Amino acid sequence: xxxxxxxxxxxxxxxxxxxxAKKLHGLNRDFLVVxxxxxxxxxxxxxxxxGDITLDLGAKWLGPTQQLVWEWVYETNAAxxxxxxxxxxxxxxxxxxxxxxxxxxxxxxxxxxDLGNAIKQLEKLAATIDTQQPWQHPQAERYDEMTLRTxxxxxxxxxxxxxxxxIGIQTVFAAESSEISLLFALFYLRSGxxxxxxxxxTNGAQQTILKEGTQGLLKKVAACFADRIVLQSPVxxxxxxxxxxxxxxAQSIIRAQKCILTVPPALxxxxxxxxPLPQQKAQLCQRMPMGAAMKCxxxxxxxxxxxxxxxxxxxxxEFPVKVTFDVGHGDKDYGKMLVFVEGNDxxxxxxxxxxxRKQMVLEKLVHFFGKEAAFPIFYTDKCWTxxxxxxxxxxxLMSPNTLTHFxxxxxxxxxxxxxxxxxxxxxxxxxxxxxxxSGYRAAEEVV
Amino acid sequence: xxxxxxxxxxxxxxxxxxxxAKKLHGLNRDFLVVxxxxxxxxxxxxxxxxGDITLDLGAKWLGPTQQLVWEWVYETNAAxxxxxxxxxxxxxxxxxxxxxxxxxxxxxxxxxxDLGNAIKQLEKLAATIDTQQPWQHPQAERYDEMTLRTxxxxxxxxxxxxxxxxIGIQTVFAAESSEISLLFALFYLRSGxxxxxxxxxTNGAQQTILKEGTQGLLKKVAACFADRIVLQSPVxxxxxxxxxxxxxxAQSIIRAQKCILTVPPALxxxxxxxxPLPQQKAQLCQRMPMGAAMKCxxxxxxxxxxxxxxxxxxxxxEFPVKVTFDVGHGDKDYGKMLVFVEGNDxxxxxxxxxxxRKQMVLEKLVHFFGKEAAFPIFYTDKCWTxxxxxxxxxxxLMSPNTLTHFxxxxxxxxxxxxxxxxxxxxxxxxxxxxxxxSGYRAAEEVV
Numbered sequence: 001x002x003x004x005x006x007x008x009x010x011x012x013x014x015x016x017x018x019x020x021a022k023k024l025h026g027l028n029r030d031f032l033v034v035x036x037x038x039x040x041x042x043x044x045x046x047x048x049x050x051g052d053i054t055l056d057l058g059a060k061w062l063g064p065t066q067q068l069v070w071e072w073v074y075e076t077n078a079a080x081x082x083x084x085x086x087x088x089x090x091x092x093x094x095x096x097x098x099x100x101x102x103x104x105x106x107x108x109x110x111x112x113x114d115l116g117n118a119i120k121q122l123e124k125l126a127a128t129i130d131t132q133q134p135w136q137h138p139q140a141e142r143y144d145e146m147t148l149r150t151x152x153x154x155x156x157x158x159x160x161x162x163x164x165x166x167i168g169i170q171t172v173f174a175a176e177s178s179e180i181s182l183l184f185a186l187f188y189l190r191s192g193x194x195x196x197x198x199x200x201x202t203n204g205a206q207q208t209i210l211k212e213g214t215q216g217l218l219k220k221v222a223a224c225f226a227d228r229i230v231l232q233s234p235v236x237x238x239x240x241x242x243x244x245x246x247x248x249x250a251q252s253i254i255r256a257q258k259c260i261l262t263v264p265p266a267l268x269x270x271x272x273x274x275x276p277l278p279q280q281k282a283q284l285c286q287r288m289p290m291g292a293a294m295k296c297x298x299x300x301x302x303x304x305x306x307x308x309x310x311x312x313x314x315x316x317x318e319f320p321v322k323v324t325f326d327v328g329h330g331d332k333d334y335g336k337m338l339v340f341v342e343g344n345d346x347x348x349x350x351x352x353x354x355x356x357r358k359q360m361v362l363e364k365l366v367h368f369f370g371k372e373a374a375f376p377i378f379y380t381d382k383c384w385t386x387x388x389x390x391x392x393x394x395x396x397l398m399s400p401n402t403l404t405h406f407x408x409x410x411x412x413x414x415x416x417x418x419x420x421x422x423x424x425x426x427x428x429x430x431x432x433x434x435x436x437x438s439g440y441r442a443a444e445e446v447v
Numbered sequence: 448x449x450x451x452x453x454x455x456x457x458x459x460x461x462x463x464x465x466x467x468a469k470k471l472h473g474l475n476r477d478f479l480v481v482x483x484x485x486x487x488x489x490x491x492x493x494x495x496x497x498g499d500i501t502l503d504l505g506a507k508w509l510g511p512t513q514q515l516v517w518e519w520v521y522e523t524n525a526a527x528x529x530x531x532x533x534x535x536x537x538x539x540x541x542x543x544x545x546x547x548x549x550x551x552x553x554x555x556x557x558x559x560x561d562l563g564n565a566i567k568q569l570e571k572l573a574a575t576i577d578t579q580q581p582w583q584h585p586q587a588e589r590y591d592e593m594t595l596r597t598x599x600x601x602x603x604x605x606x607x608x609x610x611x612x613x614i615g616i617q618t619v620f621a622a623e624s625s626e627i628s629l630l631f632a633l634f635y636l637r638s639g640x641x642x643x644x645x646x647x648x649t650n651g652a653q654q655t656i657l658k659e660g661t662q663g664l665l666k667k668v669a670a671c672f673a674d675r676i677v678l679q680s681p682v683x684x685x686x687x688x689x690x691x692x693x694x695x696x697a698q699s700i701i702r703a704q705k706c707i708l709t710v711p712p713a714l715x716x717x718x719x720x721x722x723p724l725p726q727q728k729a730q731l732c733q734r735m736p737m738g739a740a741m742k743c744x745x746x747x748x749x750x751x752x753x754x755x756x757x758x759x760x761x762x763x764x765e766f767p768v769k770v771t772f773d774v775g776h777g778d779k780d781y782g783k784m785l786v787f788v789e790g791n792d793x794x795x796x797x798x799x800x801x802x803x804r805k806q807m808v809l810e811k812l813v814h815f816f817g818k819e820a821a822f823p824i825f826y827t828d829k830c831w832t833x834x835x836x837x838x839x840x841x842x843x844l845m846s847p848n849t850l851t852h853f854x855x856x857x858x859x860x861x862x863x864x865x866x867x868x869x870x871x872x873x874x875x876x877x878x879x880x881x882x883x884x885s886g887y888r889a890a891e892e893v894v
Contacts, residue, residue: 145625147847149592178592178848234719236683266733269717269838272681279832280794283839286713287846289733344852347727385726391716392730399734399846400594401625405791 002252006032008446009247009254011235011271012262014042015432016420018222019068019439020260025225027447032254033225034247036234036389039215040222042262043384043393044432046213050378053334055297056213057382059394059432060327060338063205065193066433068440069217076220079211084326085201087309090368092316093160097368103200104164105315111160118155118165119195125182126189131426134187135404144183144404151182167315170342171323172198174291174394179343184398191429201325205431209327214432234389237272240415258446262420262439264396265410266290267389278414284406287399288423290392294341294349296320296361296381303328303335304372312337314368320349320357321364334377337365350383357381395430396423411441418442449699453479455893456694456701458682458718459709461489462879463867465669466515466886467707472672474894479701480672481694483681483836486662487669489709490831490840491879493660497825500781502744503660504829506841506879507774507785510652512640513880515887516664523667526658531773532648534756537815539763540607544815550647551611552762558607565602565612566642573636578873581634582851590630591851598629614762617789618770619645621738621841626790631845638876648772652878656774661879681836684719687862705893709868709886712843712857713737714836725861731853734846735870737839741788741797743767743808743828750775750782751819759784761815767796767804768811781824784812797830804828842877843870858888865889 008024010017013035024031039045045058061083062069073080091098091105100106104115129137137143148169156162169177172195173188189195197204210217222229237248244257261268265288269277276282303326305312312326320341328336339361341349349357358379365373384393398407411424420442425434455471457464460482471478486492492505508530509516520527538545538552547553551562576584584590595616603609616624619642620635627635636642644651657664669676684695691704708715712735716724723729750773752759759773767788775783786808788796796804805826812820831840845854858871867889872881 145596145623146594147592147597149847150594150597176592176848179846236719267716269714270719272683272717276833276835279797279830279838283736283739283794283832286733286736286838289730292730344848347730347852350726383726385730386723388723391726391733399626400596401623401791405794 004032004252004254006030006254006256007258009034009245009256009259010262011247011259012042012421013040013222013229014262015044015218015435016262016422016439017042017260018218019436020262020420020443021225021228022221023440023443024447029447031228032256033229034233034235034249034254035229035231038232040229040231041215041218043390044214044218046215049380053299053378054211054213055336055380056215057295058384059214060209061206062208062210062432063197064203064207065197066428066431068436069433072217072221072436073210076217078217078220080208081211081329083201083206083209084303084306084328085311087306087311089311089313089315092314092318092368093163094317103196107160107164111158114156114158115161115164118152118161121155122189123194123196126186126194129186129190131187131191134183135407137183140183140404143186144181144402145400146182147178147400148180148182148185149177152177163317164315167317167322168195168199171340173397174293174342174346175397176343179289179399180397181400181403184403187403188429191425191427191434192431206325209329211329235271237274238417239274240417245416257416259417260420260442260446261417264288264290264390264421265423266396267391278409280406280409281412281414284402284409287402287406288396289399290385290390291394291397292343292346292383292385293393294346294381294383296339296341296357297379298337298339298362298365298373298376299378300335300337300372300376303331303333305335305369306331308370310369316364318364320345320360324368346383347385350386354381413445418445451479451699451701453477453701453703454705456481456692456703456706457709458694458706459489459868460487460669460676460678461709462491462665462882463709463869463886464489464707465665466883467709467867467890468672468675469668470887470890471894476894478675479703480676481680481682481696481701482676482678485679487676487678488662488665490837491661491665493662496827500746500825501658501660502783502827503662504742505831506661507656508653509655509657509879510644511650511654512644513875513878515883516880519664519668519883520657523664525664525667527655528658528776530648530653530656531750531753531775532758534753534758536758536760536762539761539765539815540610541764550643554607554611558605561603561605562608562611565599565608568602569636570641570643573633573641576633576637578634578638581630582854584630587630587851590633591628591849592847593629594625594847595627595629595632596624599624610764611762614764614769615642615646618787620844621740621789621793622844623790626736626846627844628847628850631850634850635876638872638874638881639878653772656776658776682718684721685864686721687864692863704863706864707867707889707893708864711735711737711837711868712870714838725856727853727856728859728861731849731856734849734853735843736846737832737837738841738844739790739793739830739832740840741793741828741830743786743788743804744826745784745786745809745812745820745823746825747782747784747819747823750778750780752782752816753778755817757816763811765811767792767807771815786812793830794832797833801828860892865892
């Protein structure tokens with residue numbers, strides 16, 4: 001058994017872990033990062049296929065108010081471009097296809113009013129939430145005893161409005177509205193400004209793309225302390241005593257004064273703790289299931305839909321293609337069509353053979369964009385529920401009764417163990433920016 | 448590293464694991480049971496204090512239609528007695544105390560009609576559920592998109608009715624009605640006959656007590672294959688290949704053709720699987736949080752309340768004493784007062800110092816039963832959320848969207864790994880009887 005010593009042990013080399021490391025590195029503190037995977041990045045993963053087709057298989061976008069991640073972009077001189085957002089979008093609903101512009105699909109006028117009203121009411125509720133202590137809201141218990149779907153049913157009166165709202169929610173949460181509590185949804189929307197920001201490209205959370213991908217950005221940030229990152233070392237056990245922690249991996253025992261754990265709550269108990277986690281923390285970890293999202297990429301020589309005046313964006317009610325984005329750079333880049341499959345659909349779709357998945361997606365793309373869509377030069381897809389060290393994405397969700405009664409235990413340290421990860425953020429929870437915030441906070445706690 | 452070989456490896460020595468072992472033993476098959484704890488019993492734990500005060504700190508009761516567990520009682524000649532259920536019960540509501548008989552507290556006539564109507568409607572819905580495939584119900588999606596609390600709010604019109612209903616639900620599920628989906632609640636009620644059975648003593652799930660406790664019964668059943676049970680051996684890893692499984696504990700590697708895993712879903716991923724669990728199973732395990740229950744026992748020289756014509760049963764709206772039972776045997780036994788603290792209350796209450804907990808419970812008991820309650824000859828309490836190898840009780844619950852979309856993966860084998868445990872039962876799910884059913888089923892699967 002190899003024994004190592006460090007002042008501060010960081011477990012997990014995603015955005016949260018690297019942010020904590022960056023902060024400690026800046027303060028000249030002794031630290032070590034251990035990571036289960038053979039790579040850094042966590043829920044970001046940038047791969048280059050066929051020589052020059054760069055795709056973000058995990059987290060992708062940057063929004064304008066995500067200041068922490070933008071600081072990293074400026075510091076590292078990372079190149080960015082804006083997500084293509086010109087031309088008409090496509091709505092496919094009940095077998096009919098129509099075109100529209102803006103974020104809200106062109107449904108009938110009554111449905112549109114209905115949808116607008118429901119969104120306005122949800123935004124109004126979300127604006128009342130204090131993201132640092134959502135459980136203190138005077139209506140916290142009431143909002144946290146029902147699912148978001150129950151609320152949507154109560155506040156929409158047309159099927160079309162409900163339907164479009166559900167697709168928006170699926171895209172924001174990578175989950176069904178029935179899986180999450182209303183209070184958690186309000187908190188999450190508020191932590192990322194509001195629903196409009198979260199579903200928008202321009203001025204929204206899908207505005208900017210990194211040329212070398214989000215994992216590329218992380219690698220640049222981590223480059224100056226790469227020698228302090230140990231890969232392929234899942235932590236199996238953490239023993240605490242009065243003077244610190246001892247983390248056991250298959251190869252080594254690492255002694256540290258403090259530990260920052262960035263693992264998502266749903267996976268935390270995969271580590272054996274001696275003494276065990278406090279009961280409320282342990283039960284919290286049982287109550288933050290990961291969402292499910294699948295990203296499918298069809299790559300073409302050119303973004304041919306742009307010539308036809310189409311943005312490449314689809315909102316559809318048909319399995320599996322519910323939402324699409326054009327994520328290519330300029331007109332001379334490849335045509336990169338990104339298809340999201342979310343929630344229950346994602347878990348079902350990944351169960352089909354890869355060839356069938358490709359065929360099903362392409363058939364829909366042909367339906368929306370014409371025959372040229374039938375022959376991509378490259379196709380791939382990725383489902384994060386299959387990743388052993390993530391087991392879902394984008395984020396750990398809260399079903400009813402969790403945020404009010406377990407929320408206060410999210411960030412509470414356990415002896416010398418401090419908790420980070422985007423799930424613990426009060427600003428941009430679930431996003432890269434939230435992960436960075438959480439890493440900085442945990443680093444400040446241990447210093 | 449000690450290496451062992453067996454045909455069938457059973458992981459977990461609770462009622463499910465011992466039932467599987469019993470079945471295999473009867474068939475003369477080679478098996479081995481490994482258990483994380485230093486004892487068998489799982490969520491049953493019978494302890495004798497002060498020489499002769501025997502208490503079930505975990506699962507306690509037997510109901511009349513729990514045929515599988517009754518077979519064990521007859522086979523082992525285990526002595527039983529009926530739960531005391533004579534005299535007046537106490538309702539404490541909004542500071543007022545009143546007496547009543549039967550299962551339904553004496554609330555105002557309107558509230559009573561309201562309560563009766565809500566219970567009737569819930570029973571009617573539950574009766575339509577096929578417990579083997581609740582996800583096939585024509586209204587499965589609708590019932591599974593809302594919490595039970597949402598349903599209760601929609602179907603009760605008086606505060607008192609809602610309040611009494613919520614206490615009943617807390618007692619049945621060891622959880623808040625906001626934590627569970629309506630569909631799961633209907634399934635659970637149906638799997639144990641109906642709500643009335645589950646909340647009743649006479650002809651109900653609280654009818655019979657084992658003199659030597661439920662763990663005592665299990666020890667008798669396991670006695671003839673005690674040499675095949677290995678304690679204090681948490682399984683850390685299970686590696687599967689085409690010919691079988693290899694289970695790693697700290698001390699040994701056990702090779703087997705088949706494996707029966709009885710660990711509750713919430714704890715399953717504490718074992719590292721190679722290859723990893725299928726994605727839908729893994730996400731299911733993130734979506735079955737354990738309930739929380741605390742049992743407090745105040746033991747007196749005699750059951751003095753019986754002399755005053757009281758049953759010892761309380762239904763109250765005051766923290767922490769919500770529900771009590773007289774669990775002593777006959778008038779000459781000790782007076783054994785059992786206090787349940789459930790759901791959110793349980794997790795909060797266990798956080799207080801033991802002396803304060805005792806004082807708070809006794810104060811309430813004095814309020815209900817008079818000054819004699821102030822001086823028990825023995826007092827103890829137990830919260831199952833603190834148990835590292837259970838992390839809650841009574842059972843793994845399902846929040847909305849789980850039963851419909853993940854339920855089919857509850858019992859699906861994964862290669863040579865088969866799943867048991869009361870959470871996988873379709874009859875008496877959450878009870879000892881369900882655990883036995885699941886063990887028998889898994890044993891049949893592997894044979």
